[in-house]
Amino acid sequence: MSDVDIKALVFDVFGTVVDWRTSIAQEASILLGKKGFDLDWLKFAELWRAKYQPAMEQVRTGKRGYVRLDILHMENLMEVLEKFSVGGLSSAELENLNKAWHRLQPWPDSVSGLKRLKNKFIIGTMSNGNVALMVNMAKHSDLPWDVILGAEPAQAYKPDPKTYLTGVEWLGLKPDEVLMCAAHNNDLLAAKAQGLKTAFIARPTEYGEYQSLDIKAEHKFDYISTDMNDLAGQLGC
Structure with a gap:
């Protein structure tokens, strides 16, 4: 060859x-830190990422039709925020945090x-x-x-x-x-x-x-x- x-x-x-790990941790620390939250940011990134494969598996196995990753990331984010007892974010703030994956x-x-x-x-x-x-x-x-x-x-x-x-x-x-x-x-x-x-x-x-x-x-x-x-x-x- x-x-x-x-x-x-x-x-x-x-x-x-x-x-992705360091980037998401840094983005979350900035965006959520401004709201007064102080989390283990690397753990936050890791937990969000840990939901990536299970979410896609729902599509792979035909349990749901194809949806783009931005949608899966947002669904997973809502679960992670609940896990870390983070609330009170506006729709714009949630969208900005979800788009950390774009940055x-x-x-x-x-x-x-x-x-x-x-x-x-x-x-x-x-x-x-x-x-x-x-x-x-x-x-x-x-x-x-x-x-x-x-x-x-x-x-x-x-x-x-x-x-x-x-x-x-x-x-x-x-x-x-x-x-x-x-x-x-x-x-x-x-x-x-x-x-x-x-x-x-x-x-x-x-x-x-x-x-x-x-x-x-x-x-x-x-x-x-x-x-x-x-x-x-x-x-x-």
């Missing part, structure tokens, strides 16, 4: 490109690495985030995507095969011409099963210093990298 066969790179975003900060190597990769390849998202979320995040954090792909275009959440294959189809490419890049082993395995090439990008502190999953690549992937710039170097960018 040669990188000359690869025409496009698609990326998981939450955790792979951006540091996530990139890992230090993400923007420089993506810009290097963009010089040689088409680069895009392959995220469960909806299009508006991804576009707003790109504007906020200078993420140089060529295209937004993933759950909303496919009307399906990863690891549903439809999510990956719709992205490939929209690019007008074959699966083996697309490199799926992620910090999560299961995401890469799902993409690999659909014929995409795979690249693991290590993010061993996504969940903090006590992270136990996805510390390293646990399977045979086409590329294994320490960060985005390492991947760019391996691909000759």
Whole structure:
């Protein structure tokens, strides 16, 4: 396998490109701190994120139709606020807090690495985030995507095969011409099963210093990298 066969790179975003945990904790501390709340902000972020997969599973299993991630995030936020006994927020304040996911900060190597990769390849998202979320995040954090792909275009959440294959189809490419890049082993395995090439990008502190999953690549992937710039170097960018 040669990188000359690869025409496009698609990326998981939450955790792979951006540091959701620290970003959400910081946003919540500012927005709720102004209202007089003093919480364990990292725990707040972690609990909100912990509801992410169960909420999407309701869609994957057909218990509810597809709804964009912004809606799931808001539903989950209401549960988390109740758990932390936070109340008295206006509709505008709730909306602003929910849109903290639109303002996530990139890992230090993400923007420089993506810009290097963009010089040689088409680069895009392959995220469960909806299009508006991804576009707003790109504007906020200078993420140089060529295209937004993933759950909303496919009307399906990863690891549903439809999510990956719709992205490939929209690019007008074959699966083996697309490199799926992620910090999560299961995401890469799902993409690999659909014929995409795979690249693991290590993010061993996504969940903090006590992270136990996805510390390293646990399977045979086409590329294994320490960060985005390492991947760019391996691909000759």
